[in-house]
Amino acid sequence: MIAVTTHKNTDFDGLASVIAATLLYPGAVGVVPKMVNKNVEQFLSTHKTAFNIVLPGEVNHDDIDTLVVVDTGSWKRLDRMEKLRTRTDLRIHVWDHHQQGDIACHWHCLATTGATVSLLIREIRRRKMTLSPLDSTVLLLGLYEDTGHLSYPSTTPLDAEAAAFLLNNGADLNVAAFFLNPPYEEVQRDLLFDLLKNSEKISHRKTTVGLNVIRLEKKVPMLSAIVNMYRNLINCQAVFVIAVNDETSCTIIGRSGSDRVDVAAVLRHFGGGGHPRAASATIRSDDCDPQQLKKQVIARIRESTTKRATVFDLMSYPVTMVPADTPMMEVRRIMEEKAIRGILVGSENTLEGIVVLWDFKKIRQERQWQQPVKAFMIRQVATIAPDMEPSEAVQLMIRKNIGHLPVALEGKIIGILTRTDILTYFYDMLPE
Numbered sequence: 019m020i021a022v023t024t025h026k027n028t029d030f031d032g033l034a035s036v037i038a039a040t041l042l043y044p045g046a047v048g049v050v051p052k053m054v055n056k057n058v059e060q061f062l063s064t065h066k067t068a069f070n071i072v073l074p075g076e077v078n079h080d081d082i083d084t085l086v087v088v089d090t091g092s093w094k095r096l097d098r099m100e101k102l103r104t105r106t107d108l109r110i111h112v113w114d115h116h117q118q119g120d121i122a123c124h125w126h127c128l129a130t131t132g133a134t135v136s137l138l139i140r141e142i143r144r145r146k147m148t149l150s151p152l153d154s155t156v157l158l159l160g161l162y163e164d165t166g167h168l169s170y171p172s173t174t175p176l177d178a179e180a181a182a183f184l185l186n187n188g189a190d191l192n193v194a195a196f197f198l199n200p201p202y203e204e205v206q207r208d209l210l211f212d213l214l215k216n217s218e219k220i221s222h223r224k225t226t227v228g229l230n231v232i233r234l235e236k237k238v239p240m241l242s243a244i245v246n247m248y249r250n251l252i253n254c255q256a257v258f259v260i261a262v263n264d265e266t267s268c269t270i271i272g273r274s275g276s277d278r279v280d281v282a283a284v285l286r287h288f289g290g291g292g293h294p295r296a297a298s299a300t301i302r303s304d305d306c307d308p309q310q311l312k313k314q315v316i317a318r319i320r321e322s323t324t325k326r327a328t329v330f331d332l333m334s335y336p337v338t339m340v341p342a343d344t345p346m347m348e349v350r351r352i353m354e355e356k357a358i359r360g361i362l363v364g365s366e367n368t369l370e371g372i373v374v375l376w377d378f379k380k381i382r383q384e385r386q387w388q389q390p391v392k393a394f395m396i397r398q399v400a401t402i403a404p405d406m407e408p409s410e411a412v413q414l415m416i417r418k419n420i421g422h423l424p425v426a427l428e429g430k431i432i433g434i435l436t437r438t439d440i441l442t443y444f445y446d447m448l449p450e
């Protein structure tokens with residue numbers, strides 16, 4: 019018998035990958051762990067009979083000759099499969115988009131895609147199979163949940179191709195939206211209130227970080243979504259929530275919305291993992307003291323030396339500046355010569371204005387080229403500090419619709435940040 023299984027606390031990518039594998043391995047039985055995420059549970063309560071899936075307790079492990087593991091590569095994440103671990107006659111296939119795993123397999127398909135199910139869909143497409151609308155819908159649920167509807171940075175072209183294939187096969191977006199955006203329930207609302215009531219804020223490198231210790235009486239579904247919502251509400255760049263599960267275990271959830279706080283780097287010290295903006299760690303110890311953990315988290319935040327790019331690293335210098343009485347024709351000549359689109363007026367200690375290529379349109383008559391730049395310059399010039407984040411500079415440019423930001427330190431102009439500098443940084447493009 020071929021059995022397909024996935025990780026405990028099964029999410030939609032896990033479930034979708036199990037179902038996709040039952041299609042790829044004819045006759046295979048999907049073994050879904052007993053513990054599944056809340057939205058998966060809701061889905062299964064109405065759709066379970068449509069798929070060839072059973073619980074781990076319903077399968078006779080001795081009958082299994084091939085085990086297909088999807089969306090994980092770790093034995094400890096599987097539900098009641100320990101018996102199989104020592105079997106030497108067992109064939110094992112692994113399909114996964116995670117990095118680590120200790121399952122020694124005979125065959126695997128591993129790639130860093132947004133969702134594991136995309137790897138299985140690629141194989142379904144290769145075999146020129148068609149899917150029912152129901153199968154397509156559940157596969158789309160997995161794909162959309164793990165890629166945030168194809169919006170997370172981890173999304174790859176393969177994920178988008180998989181989505182197109184599923185939509186072509188009749189995947190239902192209404193059903194997908196229903197299960198991916200479940201309404202908040204009382205337990206989640208209470209937790210959110212609790213977080214808001216008991217939050218402590220610390221300042222770290224011009225960034226505010228929120229910290230909480232909460233006691234979880236029972237498992238709260240979608241805990242990380244609540245933490246995200248909480249971070250937005252308290253307007254902190256990052257939050258760390260220490261959830262006390264019981265006397266011997268705590269889970270720290272870190273969420274960041276800023277390049278300045280790398281939550282994965284902080285939580286790595288606690289054996290956790292994740293990425294710079296979302297990470298978690300579970301600490302098991304005989305006496306788990308959450309207050310002590312909080313102090314350690316604060317210490318780690320303070321010492322974290324994540325050197326991120328700032329405006330200072332991106333800006334151009336030296337800055338070309340002209341006195342306010344410079345004739346416009348001279349200004350035009352300098353801009354052409356230096357191939358720049360804007361020029362600052364004044365001196366490095368007194369910025370009087372800026373003139374950009376666009377302002378040349380104000381010149382209607384030839385004789386106006388003789389007039390001083392102060393007649394055409396813009397006097398209200400927004401400046402930025404060198405230690406600002408590139409993303410903050412972008413926001414400022416968009417808000418004010420400007421392409422040049424002089425960089426000022428203690429009232430002195432030390433550089434200029436242009437759209438080209440920003441584009442070069444974000445897209446790795448070289449300026450012409």
Ligand SMILES: [Mn+2]
Nearest residue numbers: 031089134164
């Ligand atoms: Mn996954």
